[in-house]
Amino acid sequence: xxxxxxxxxxxxxxxxxxxxxxxxxxxxxxxxxxxxxxxxxxxxxxxxxxxxxxxxxxxxxxxxxxxxxxxxxxxxxxxxxxxxxxxxxxxxxxxxxxxxxxxxxxxxxxx
Numbered sequence: 001x002x003x004x005x006x007x008x009x010x011x012x013x014x015x016x017x018x019x020x021x022x023x024x025x026x027x028x029x030x031x032x033x034x035x036x037x038x039x040x041x042x043x044x045x046x047x048x049x050x051x052x053x054x055x056x057x058x059x060x061x062x063x064x065x066x067x068x069x070x071x072x073x074x075x076x077x078x079x080x081x082x083x084x085x086x087x088x089x090x091x092x093x094x095x096x097x098x099x100x101x102x103x104x105x106x107x108x109x110x111x
Contacts, residue, residue: 044078
């Protein structure tokens with residue numbers, strides 16, 4: 001699937017996902033409105049708290065983040081993804097945007 005891009009404008013809670021990100025989540029483009037909650041709901045329940053803590057820490061520290069987690073498709077299929085993101089702050093130090101890429105790294109059969 002390749003890299004999928006995302007962007008979260010924190011101040012107005014507006015998120016955009018590339019068509020590839022919908023595919024990584026097992027969705028059709030524009031099947032749902034992207035939001036942080038929609039993202040969290042795609043995360044495997046056992047990974048949610050850890051991912052939310054990583055995102056919150058990045059927003060506090062302003063540092064880039066890299067991590068892996070599982071996602072669950074609407075049909076129950078589980079995939080593993082790698083996420084990389086960065087934080088952008090305004091001149092007053094407020095977080096205004098997070099942006100990054102996600103890649104499906106689920107092992108594939110080698111035949």
